[in-house]
Amino acid sequence: MGTDGPIVEVRGLTKKYGRFVALDGLTLSVGRGQILGFIGPNGAGKTTAIKILVGLSRPTAGSATVAGVDCVARPRQLKRLIGYMPDTFGSYDNMRVSEYLDFFGAAFGIPRRARAKRIDEVLELARCPAFKDLFVESLSHGMRQRVALARTLLHDPVALILDEPANGLDPPARIEMRHLLLDLAQRGKTLIVTSHILPELARICDRVAIIARGRLRASGTLEEVARQLSPLRTIEVLLTRAGDLAKTEGLVRGHAAPGAEIETSAAELAVRFRTAKSEAELAGLLTALVGAGAEVAQFREVQTDLEEAFMTAARAGDAEGAAGAPEEPS
Numbered sequence: 001m002g003t004d005g006p007i008v009e010v011r012g013l014t015k016k017y018g019r020f021v022a023l024d025g026l027t028l029s030v031g032r033g034q035i036l037g038f039i040g041p042n043g044a045g046k047t048t049a050i051k052i053l054v055g056l057s058r059p060t061a062g063s064a065t066v067a068g069v070d071c072v073a074r075p076r077q078l079k080r081l082i083g084y085m086p087d088t089f090g091s092y093d094n095m096r097v098s099e100y101l102d103f104f105g106a107a108f109g110i111p112r113r114a115r116a117k118r119i120d121e122v123l124e125l126a127r128c129p130a131f132k133d134l135f136v137e138s139l140s141h142g143m144r145q146r147v148a149l150a151r152t153l154l155h156d157p158v159a160l161i162l163d164e165p166a167n168g169l170d171p172p173a174r175i176e177m178r179h180l181l182l183d184l185a186q187r188g189k190t191l192i193v194t195s196h197i198l199p200e201l202a203r204i205c206d207r208v209a210i211i212a213r214g215r216l217r218a219s220g221t222l223e224e225v226a227r228q229l230s231p232l233r234t235i236e237v238l239l240t241r242a243g244d245l246a247k248t249e250g251l252v253r254g255h256a257a258p259g260a261e262i263e264t265s266a267a268e269l270a271v272r273f274r275t276a277k278s279e280a281e282l283a284g285l286l287t288a289l290v291g292a293g294a295e296v297a298q299f300r301e302v303q304t305d306l307e308e309a310f311m312t313a314a315r316a317g318d319a320e321g322a323a324g325a326p327e328e329p330s
């Protein structure tokens with residue numbers, strides 16, 4: 001996956017509303033078949049960036065391309081390459097799902113004959129062929145999300161931008177949506193997905209980009225992002241005997257930097273600590289523990305979760321704002 005060079009490429013993208021900078025030099029790229037989780041607190045600039053990518057807004061500076069096509073200079077060509085699923089469905093009374101998709105297919109300029117076939121294909125892709133003859137207004141929220149996804153696929157775009165696709169879905173519908181998105185990536189689609197349900201994103205994304213106050217705070221795999229936001233990682237030592245806890249804590253304290261956070265849990269038979277030490281130094285600690293007779297069941301790094309990375313990035317944005325970033329317009 002992701003071997004053909006970037007499909008979506010954003011360089012130095014900046015958007016100002018008057019003196020207010022909503023997006024400040026955003027640079028990122030997403031490869032073919034990759035899923036990028038695009039996250040940030042409310043007002044971070046996600047929608048601003050998405051609007052530029054789908055050709056609905058012009059940047060103040062910088063550039064954005066999809067499959068090499070400039071999002072500003074060539075909006076007609078761009079619309080064929082990109083599928084955008086906003087977080088609202090709209091209201092469509094007295095319309096069956098097939099008519100709804102036919103309406104959008106026509107808007108995309110798909111000839112009538114091809115349209116009928118394409119509607120069956122996208123309903124298959126969105127795993128909802130049984131919805132075809134139902135009235136749109138009778139669909140549940142989860143069913144609508146699948147129909148919206150089918151609509152997004154009608155013109156066979158190379159890249160999909162999905163705004164909060166899992167929002168408001170119950171757990172089974174969320175799992176179904178997750179499988180659908182992974183399936184589309186497998187088929188070579190490039191996906192940019194925003195979500196406030198962070199554990200959900202962590203399960204499907206190859207990479208994440210975190211923005212706050214218009215600026216990119218961290219990007220890469222979840223592990224890389226965690227590292228960019230904090231050089232410290234959490235190591236957990238699990239023991240088999242309570243009698244080894246004090247000895248383990250002592251050795252960890254000797255190894256860690258002065259004043260380092262060390263937490264010992266008798267209930268879990270665990271010692272956890274935050275450290276910036278190298279792999280070789282950690283291997284040395286493990287050797288010392290075993291040499292001292294501690295029975296170590298596990299010695300491992302505890303992964304930072306996306307929620308924690310998100311909060312760190314948001315706090316960095318807030319601290320910067322408090323230090324004098326421009327105020328929002330009234």
Ligand SMILES: Nc1ncnc2c1ncn2[C@@H]1O[C@H](COP(=O)(O)OP(=O)(O)OP(=O)(O)O)[C@@H](O)[C@H]1O
Nearest residue numbers: 017022040041042043044045046047048049328329
């Ligand atoms: N047309 C506009 N005029 C002035 N300011 C705007 C305009 N559109 C957006 N903004 C401001 O730009 C900032 C970024 O907004 P944006 O909608 O991109 O955030 P977001 O990350 O999508 O937030 P959310 O998660 O709440 O949807 C906000 O402070 C917003 O008030």
